[in-house]
Each structure stands twice: as C-alpha cells, then as structure tokens.
Amino acid sequence: MKITFPHMGNVYIAIKGVLEDLNQEVILPPRCSKRTLEIGTKYSPESICLPLKINIGNYIESIEKGADTIIIVGSNGPCRFGLYSLLEKNILMDLGYNVDVISFDPPNGNYNLLFKNIEKITGTKNMYQVLKKVNIGKKILKDMDNLMDISNKKRAHAYEKYKVDNRMNSFYQSIEYVHGSNEILNLIDNTIKDISIIEENKEKDCLKVGIIGEIYTIIEPFVNLEIEKKLGHMGVEIEKSLTPYKWVEHHWGKGRLGIGEEVRKIKEAKPYLSTLVGGHGRETVGSAVLYAKKGFDGIIHILPLNCMPEIVAQTILPTVEKDYSVPILTLIVDEMTGEAGYNTRLEAYIDLLKKRREHANDKGILYGS
Amino acid sequence: MIKGYYMGVDVGSVSTNVVLLNEKNEVIFKKYIRTQGKPIIKLQQGLKEVKDFLGNDFKIKAVGTTGSGRQLAGTILGADIIKNEITAHAVSAINFMPDVNTVLEIGGQDSKIIILKDSIVVDFAMNTVCAAGTGSFLDRQAGRLGIDIKEFGNIALKSKNPVRIAGRCAVFAESDMIHKQQLGHNEEDIIRGLCEALVRNYLNNVGKGKNIKPPVVFQGGVAANLGIKEAFERELGSEIFVPKHYDVMGAIGASILAREEVKKTKKTKFRGINIADINYKIKGFECSGCSNLCEIVEICDGSKVLARWGDKCGKWTNAMDLDDHKLA
Ligand code: SF4
Numbered sequence: 001m002k003i004t005f006p007h008m009g010n011v012y013i014a015i016k017g018v019l020e021d022l023n024q025e026v027i028l029p030p031r032c033s034k035r036t037l038e039i040g041t042k043y044s045p046e047s048i049c050l051p052l053k054i055n056i057g058n059y060i061e062s063i064e065k066g067a068d069t070i071i072i073v074g075s076n077g078p079c080r081f082g083l084y085s086l087l088e089k090n091i092l093m094d095l096g097y098n099v100d101v102i103s104f105d106p107p108n109g110n111y112n113l114l115f116k117n118i119e120k121i122t123g124t125k126n127m128y129q130v131l132k133k134v135n136i137g138k139k140i141l142k143d144m145d146n147l148m149d150i151s152n153k154k155r156a157h158a159y160e161k162y163k164v165d166n167r168m169n170s171f172y173q174s175i176e177y178v179h180g181s182n183e184i185l186n187l188i189d190n191t192i193k194d195i196s197i198i199e200e201n202k203e204k205d206c207l208k209v210g211i212i213g214e215i216y217t218i219i220e221p222f223v224n225l226e227i228e229k230k231l232g233h234m235g236v237e238i239e240k241s242l243t244p245y246k247w248v249e250h251h252w253g254k255g256r257l258g259i260g261e262e263v264r265k266i267k268e269a270k271p272y273l274s275t276l277v278g279g280h281g282r283e284t285v286g287s288a289v290l291y292a293k294k295g296f297d298g299i300i301h302i303l304p305l306n307c308m309p310e311i312v313a314q315t316i317l318p319t320v321e322k323d324y325s326v327p328i329l330t331l332i333v334d335e336m337t338g339e340a341g342y343n344t345r346l347e348a349y350i351d352l353l354k355k356r357r358e359h360a361n362d363k364g365i366l367y368g369s
Numbered sequence: 370m371i372k373g374y375y376m377g378v379d380v381g382s383v384s385t386n387v388v389l390l391n392e393k394n395e396v397i398f399k400k401y402i403r404t405q406g407k408p409i410i411k412l413q414q415g416l417k418e419v420k421d422f423l424g425n426d427f428k429i430k431a432v433g434t435t436g437s438g439r440q441l442a443g444t445i446l447g448a449d450i451i452k453n454e455i456t457a458h459a460v461s462a463i464n465f466m467p468d469v470n471t472v473l474e475i476g477g478q479d480s481k482i483i484i485l486k487d488s489i490v491v492d493f494a495m496n497t498v499c500a501a502g503t504g505s506f507l508d509r510q511a512g513r514l515g516i517d518i519k520e521f522g523n524i525a526l527k528s529k530n531p532v533r534i535a536g537r538c539a540v541f542a543e544s545d546m547i548h549k550q551q552l553g554h555n556e557e558d559i560i561r562g563l564c565e566a567l568v569r570n571y572l573n574n575v576g577k578g579k580n581i582k583p584p585v586v587f588q589g590g591v592a593a594n595l596g597i598k599e600a601f602e603r604e605l606g607s608e609i610f611v612p613k614h615y616d617v618m619g620a621i622g623a624s625i626l627a628r629e630e631v632k633k634t635k636k637t638k639f640r641g642i643n644i645a646d647i648n649y650k651i652k653g654f655e656c657s658g659c660s661n662l663c664e665i666v667e668i669c670d671g672s673k674v675l676a677r678w679g680d681k682c683g684k685w686t687n688a689m690d691l692d693d694h695k696l697a
Contacts, residue, residue: 030660031659031660031661033659033660033661033662034661034662035660035662036660061660162683162686162687165682165683165687166683166687169682169683226681318578327491327492340437341479341495343453344437344453344454344455344495345455345495347452347453347455347456348453348454348455348456348490348493349493351452351453351455351456351490352489352490352491352492352493355489355490356489356491359487359489
C-alpha cells in the first residue's frame with residue numbers, strides 16, 4: 001500500500017512522520033506547482049473553489065509517483081468542503097484511476113467504519129498505539145508552527161533576508177529524504193537553530209499584519225503566492241489566524257473543552273455575526289476583531305474566489321475596519337490570479353500602513369498623545 | 370550653473386512615460402511612448418529624447434520607476450526608488466491638489482481608485498481582471514464605430530438622449546451596442562451611452578463600497594475624454610478635476626518619490642544618460658530545477674548579468690551580488 005494525501009500547508013510533514021513510524025509507505029505529493037494547478041483545473045468543475053482543484057492535481061501527481069491509496073478528511077460542515085471527499089472520489093473514478101480512496105468522515109454514530117479505516121491505513125488494530133502516534137503528529141505540527149513563526153519573524157528583521165529563504169528551502173528539500181517522526185523533529189530543531197543565528201536588526205520596529213481568511217488559502221504558500229515570504233521581504237511581521245496546529249488544538253484539544261483561541265474568536269465575532277455560516281467565516285470575523293484589539297497595523301483577508309463562508313465574512317469586514325479603524329485588505333485568489341497585480345496591491349497596502357504609522361507618530365509628537 | 374532634474378518613468382503594458390521635474394516639481398519635459406511589447410527599446414528611446422532635450426549642461430539628481438515594468442526599468446536605469454502604481458499615482462495627485470480625497474485613475478489596461486485623508490492613502494482598489502472599466506473598452510468600441518478615440522468625448526457631449534447600454538462586460542456591451550445601432554439610435558447617443566456604461570462599470574467594480582468624497586481628481590489616459598468626465602460628474606454629483614498632465618501622473622509620482630529618497634540617501638544610483646546607447650539583452654528561460662518551472666528573466670549588458678528575477682526559491686536571484694537582491 002502506497003499512501004498519499006493532498007497538500008495543506010505543512011500538514012503533510014506530520015502525516016508522513018506518523019505513517020512512517022507505523023511502517024507504512026508514504027508517497028508525498030510533489031509540492032504544489034503550476035503543473036498541479038493546471039492538472040487540477042482541467043479535471044475539476046469550473047466553478048468549484050480553488051482548494052479542490054489543487055487537491056485533484058495533488059492526487060494525480062502522486063499517482064504518477066506510484067501512489068495507490070489516497071486518504072481524505074471528510075466533513076459535514078455546511079460549506080462545499082463537506083462534499084469534497086465524495087466529489088474527489090468521483091472525479092478520480094471517472095478519470096479511470098485505479099486507486100483506493102479512503103475518507104475519514106466524522107462518524108454518524110457509527111464508529112465501526114471509522115475504526116476500520118484507521119486500521120486499514122495504520123496497519124494496526126492497536127488503537128492505543130495509534131493514539132500515541134497521533135500525539136507525536138501533533139507535536140510535529142506544533143514544532144512546524146513554531147518554525148514558521150521563527151522564520152517569518154527572522155525574515156522581517158534579518159539584514160540578509162534571502163538567507164532565511166535558503167534555509168527554509170533546504171529544509172523542505174530534506175523533508176523528503178528523512179524517515180519517521182524522530183528524524184523529522186530533529187530536522188525541525190536543527191533548522192530552527194540555523195535560522196536563529198542569522199543576523200538581525202533587533203531594534204527595528206516592524207509593521208505587524210494579521211492574516212485571516214479561508215484556512216487552506218492562508219496556510220498553503222503556493223495558493224497565496226507566498227504571501228508570508230513577500231511580506232517578510234518588505235520587513236513586515238505576520239501572524240496567521242489559522243495554522244494546522246491551531247486547527248488540531250481546537251478540534252482535538254482545548255476546543256473540545258470549550259476554551260482556547262477559536263472559542264474566543266467566536267465570541268468576538270458575535271456582535272457582527274452570531275451564527276455559523278460554514279467553513280471558518282465566523283472565525284474570520286472574530287480574528288479580525290482580535291487582531292484589531294491587539295493593535296496590529298493591518299489585516300489581510302485571503303479567500304478563494306467563490307468561497308461562500310468567506311464572502312459572508314468579506315461583507316462584514318468593512319464594518320470591523322471602521323469600528324476599529326484598522327485597514328483591511330482583501331485578496332481573492334483563483335487560477336486566474338496574476339502575480340503582478342497581486343504584488344502591486346500588497347506593496348501599495350504596506351505603503352499605506354507605513355504612512356499611517358508615520359502620520360500617527362507625527363501626530364503623537366505634535367499633540368503629545 | 371548646471372541644472373538638476375528629477376526623472377520619473379512609468380512603464381506600463383500600453384505606454385511608457387518619461388517625465389522630468391524641476392526643483393519646483395514642475396513638469397519640464399514629458400514623453401508618452403507606446404510600449405508595444407518592447408519596454409527596453411522604448412525606454413532607451415525615451416532617454417535619448419531626454420538627452421536631446423536637455424543638451425549638455427544638466428544633471429539627473431534622482432530617478433524613480435513605476436508601472437508593471439517598474440522592476441525592469443528600475444534595473445536598467447539604476448533607479449533610486451521602484452514604486453507600485455498606486456502609491457505613485459496618489460503622490461502625484463497630492464502634488465496637484467494637496468487636499469484631494471479621491472483619485473480616479475483609468476488607464477488603458479487597468480483602473481484604480483484611491484481614497485485619501487489628510488494626504489495619506491487610506492484605502493484603494495484596482496481592477497485588472499475585467500476590461501469593462503478601462504480605457505481599452507472605449508478604444509475597442511471607437512474602433513468598431515470608426516471614430517477617432519480623441520473625438521469620442523466631444524461627440525458624447527452632444528447627446529441629449531443617451532442610450533442605456535448593458536455594460537457589465539466588454540463583450541456583452543459590444544453586442545448590445547450593435548443592437549442599439551440596428552435599432553437606429555444615433556451615434557452621439559450611443560457614444561454617450563458607452564461613456565456612461567464605462568463609468569457605471571468602474572464605480573460598480575472598482576469603486577464598490579469605497580467612500581468617494583470630493584475633491585475628486587481624475588487621471589490616466591481616459592481623463593482626456595470629456596464624455597467620461599461629465600458622466601462621472603453626473604454620477605457622483607461633484608466637480609471632477611483633471612490635472613494638466615493627467616496622462617503621465619504615475620511617472621510624476623515616481624520622480625517626486627525618487628527626489629524624497631535621494632534626500633535621505635544623498636546620492637543617486639542613476640547609471641547615467643548614456644545607458645540609452647547600451648545594447649541590453651533580456652533572456653527569459655524556464656528553470657527546470659523543480660516542478661515550479663519558474664520563468665526566470667535575466668537582463669544583461671554584454672556578458673554581464675545585471676539582474677535576475679522570477680524564481681520562487683531564490684536560486685537565481687541569490688546567485689547575484691548582494692546589492693541586487695532588492696530588485697527581485
Ligand atoms: S527557480 Fe527555484 S523554485 Fe523556480 S523552478 Fe527553479 S528550482 Fe524551482
């Protein structure tokens with residue numbers, strides 16, 4: 001059995017680690033590229049949202065590398081993602097691919113099927129063993145989030161920003177050649193060490209921007225045209241409202257107990273949007289409020305064209321923008337997105353934030369506030 | 370005494386504009402050249418004209434570039450600042466009218482709206498996907514009607530009964546216009562209808578949700594069109610100001626910004642007017658280093674590579690000298 005799965009930010013690193021620890025063979029989909037998107041666009045319904053197109057591209061490229069089993073997460077959330085696993089299965093079948101598609105849907109009271117699937121993928125009946133590995137997977141995600149944070153901060157402050165890029169590139173290249181969670185965790189540790197010693201300007205007071213929006217578009221760098229890197233090169237520090245670890249923590253950790261950041265977001269969103277609109281629409285609004293309250297200089301909202309929950313959020317954000325007087329930039333991505341226009345918007349937005357800050361500082365001096 | 374000037378260059382997909390400003394930020398030279406897909410040659414042509422115009426005793430004190438070809442032009446010139454179009458347009462609008470609150474900018478290929486408060490940009494939007502709110506929409510319809518685009522606006526002003534043209538999309542607007550022609554509407558009414566369709570599209574697509582407050586400055590190539598100006602005035606219910614140099618505002622902004630930059634750095638990076646005579650070569654190639662297949666652009670002066678960009682991983686740009694990194 002050669003297992004593959006779609007890309008979603010750094011999630012693949014954790015799944016690889018866990019499955020390899022359980023002695024399964026993993027075929028990593030090639031990193032998302034123009035080709036991935038081209039293949040996906042060709043075989044997906046035209047008006048479906050972007051993530052599905054990229055998923056399809058990922059599967060086909062993995063199958064080319066020899067994968068014969070695909071794992072997908074299902075969902076019954078009220079947005080199109082709930083139908084992804086079914087739709088994807090059908091598209092692959094129609095194309096005549098002879099692969100086993102296993103979807104982990106949340107059980108409808110029937111846990112048997114779920115356990116059977118877990119058993120099939122992990123190759124063990126020992127659920128205790130599986131749980132132990134899942135915990136290691138969580139640790140990998142947490143460490144990856146940490147690595148991303150460190151590298152993003154460093155990029156904003158470093159004198160030679162490209163050194164951070166170089167180190168991260170070689171990290172992603174090496175990931176394909178290490179095996180199992182121990183080696184992965186070591187590699188992450190070493191990368192963090194290497195990045196930490198890159199020289200930086202500690203005094204520089206960087207702009208801070210919060211990135212909010214649809215989870216897939218904000219965590220998958222190919223889809224958001226590497227926004228983290230771009231902003232870093234402009235000397236901007238970023239924080240993302242959703243990351244793989246935050247997601248896991250909410251669904252399998254603190255969130256279950258009704259505490260944690262996601263719960264807080266829902267609370268902050270309440271005056272603007274009090275009900276579930278699918279996906280993370282409500283959390284997007286809440287995140288905007290949170291970042292505004294934390295005094296971020298700006299907020300960037302990214303969504304795939306057509307994404308229904310985020311469109312709801314988009315229509316509400318101008319009110320948040322006004323209430324908290326924080327500029328919010330919305331970027332919509334799909335397979336037609338041109339990089340030149342995207343960059344121009346980003347640059348102009350950062351100019352705007354810089355001017356605002358200077359202006360505020362001037363006023364501060366003048367009026368002594 | 371040797372005179373000093375500030376140069377601004379706006380390299381867009383349709384036109385390449387070069388301006389020179391004096392110490393008072395007044396335009397003393399401007400040149401509007403069609404880019405025609407040859408940005409480097411056109412830029413060099415512009416420089417030659419600058420040289421002819423200035424003679425011998427002059428000094429370029431700062432250079433700024435903007436537009437979609439800003440990086441390329443900035444590399445060739447040794448620009449002191451390479452700025453996005455939105456900031457550049459805003460800066461020159463402020464130079465024209467310090468208390469401006471709204472800038473409408475319509476060029477050939479794209480259009481923008483910029484909202485300002487106390488001379489700082491507080492909001493903006495641009496549209497590049499759809500041509501319905503841009504100048505090329507008018508160009509095309511003028512061509513269809515066999516009318517010189519320069520006459521378009523004047524003809525529109527004659528109309529008493531504008532025809533409503535469905536203009537959500539340039540393609541549909543065209544078929545609707547043909548339909549209206551076949552119904553026998555006269556030319557000026559149709560033309561005014563087209564101007565109104567463009568303004569409607571612009572306000573619905575680009576200006577949607579924006580807080581449009583007077584004073585409003587209208588710039589970009591389309592601002593020459595009186596029909597459009599009037600349609601905006603009707604739609605917004607306020608006077609619209611068109612700067613004298615409406616068509617090169619981006620370049621003006623770039624030169625003002627360059628001047629400010631050099632005030633800080635004390636020294637221009639301009640590589641000299643003689644670069645007009647150098648034989649630059651641009652090479653484009655697809656990197657096969659990984660599945661990204663980035664299109665790398667390389668610009669050379671003889672055998673010396675001046676700059677590279679386009680790679681996602683930094684493999685090519687990082688191979689350059691440190692100083693050049695910023696360009697990528
Ligand atoms: S430049 Fe780098 S990222 Fe782009 S195709 Fe080559 S190796 Fe891949």
